[in-house]
């Protein structure tokens with residue numbers, strides 16, 4: 175498995191991973207119509223705007239098989255909060271057939287290395303209370319520090335914030 179920075183040509187494949195992984199992960203959690211309406215093209219365009227603009231704050235790594243198939247990705251932000259920097263993982267999605275093979279851990283490690291290069295020592299991410307994958311974050315030592323409600327397709331959903339006060343433990 176190759177982990178590398180994303181480039182523009184990858185974005186449609188990244189969007190496919192996101193849509194397929196969203197559909198398997200959020201089935202029964204988010205409204206069916208919302209999941210059915212997710213569009214590869216719209217999502218790819220959104221990533222293009224977020225990742226490849228002059229003021230880019232967000233970055234992305236992808237997981238690619240030796241045959242060149244993109245099967246997962248992680249995106250993250252270097253956020254400045256008052257005088258402190260904080261790292262936020264904004265999304266991590268892997269195709270169902272490639273989950274639980276260690277790829278998620280590899281992607282998070284890459285993000286942690288980038289945070290460290292930028293003097294970021296702690297990390298936050300938001301995930302749905304109902305997402306069974308949040309056990310992944312608990313397994314990696316994340317602690318719940320907050321909650322909020324988001325709306326997806328007209329349905330209100332609870333999210334939890336997980337924090338790592340010292341990201342050293344993720345290497």
Ligand SMILES: CC(C)(COP(=O)(O)OP(=O)(O)OC[C@H]1O[C@@H](n2cnc3c(N)ncnc32)[C@H](O)[C@@H]1OP(=O)(O)O)[C@@H](O)C(=O)NCCC(=O)NCCS
Pocket residue numbers: 195199266267268269272273274275276277278279280300301302305306307308309310313314
């Ligand atoms: C969550 C996700 C990114 C984790 O990546 P992954 O490649 O499947 O996880 P890994 O194989 O790297 O697992 C790392 C460790 O966490 C544990 N773990 C992973 N997912 C778990 C789960 N759902 N329940 C319990 N433990 C889990 C593994 O057992 C593993 O333990 P080990 O290091 O002792 O072997 C991936 O499963 C995924 O994309 N899920 C669907 C999309 C999703 O929910 N994304 C998060 C949205 S916030």
